Amino acid sequence: MKSNSIANHFHTLQEQRSHYLPCIQSLSQEQLWHSEKEGKWSIGEHFYHLYLILKMLKTATKYSLLLTPYAKMRRNKPFATEIHNVYEEFKNRKGRGMRAPGILVPPAKIRFTLNSDEIEQLLVNETNALKELVKDIEEDIAGHIVFPDPLAHYPNLIQSIQLLAIHEMHHFKIMEGQYKRLVTSSKLEVVK
Numbered sequence: 001m002k003s004n005s006i007a008n009h010f011h012t013l014q015e016q017r018s019h020y021l022p023c024i025q026s027l028s029q030e031q032l033w034h035s036e037k038e039g040k041w042s043i044g045e046h047f048y049h050l051y052l053i054l055k056m057l058k059t060a061t062k063y064s065l066l067l068t069p070y071a072k073m074r075r076n077k078p079f080a081t082e083i084h085n086v087y088e089e090f091k092n093r094k095g096r097g098m099r100a101p102g103i104l105v106p107p108a109k110i111r112f113t114l115n116s117d118e119i120e121q122l123l124v125n126e127t128n129a130l131k132e133l134v135k136d137i138e139e140d141i142a143g144h145i146v147f148p149d150p151l152a153h154y155p156n157l158i159q160s161i162q163l164l165a166i167h168e169m170h171h172f173k174i175m176e177g178q179y180k181r182l183v184t185s186s187k188l189e190v191v192k
Helices: 005-026 043-073 086-094 116-134 159-190
Strands: none
Touching: 005 116, 005 159, 043 116, 043 159, 086 159, 116 159
């Protein structure tokens, strides 16, 4: 990876996943796709949403690479390599979480079709494809490839990779709570 900042953000992503992904391996298919209440996503749907985000970022990155000539002209200008948690900022400002746009909402037909290994493999494959896409982009170029995302304050490529990690952590924390409730309720059922 030519950009140290991008490499660091991918490393963060990997560290988070190695901490949280093993939990889902122990879930049954029913637990993976169990929704706690109407309108709330199951753990499987959260993971599929993360896959859809990765897929969208990879596609956006492909198109944004058309800006490389412009980024090369600006390479000596300063750029940010970090971004704040825009999801937390939004929640603090609006009092609720962001709603996912329709293209990032897991389709209903996906429920019960994938197991935890398959979902994890989707994430790994899409991450590897994104890494391959950005591996040869120098940091001072990546810092000037900007995405047209006003909610995230127009992040550059480096910040977008970090935002991916921030977004995954947000969902991992939600899933961790769901996981704990599932495991607790399963233990209670066994005791009965």
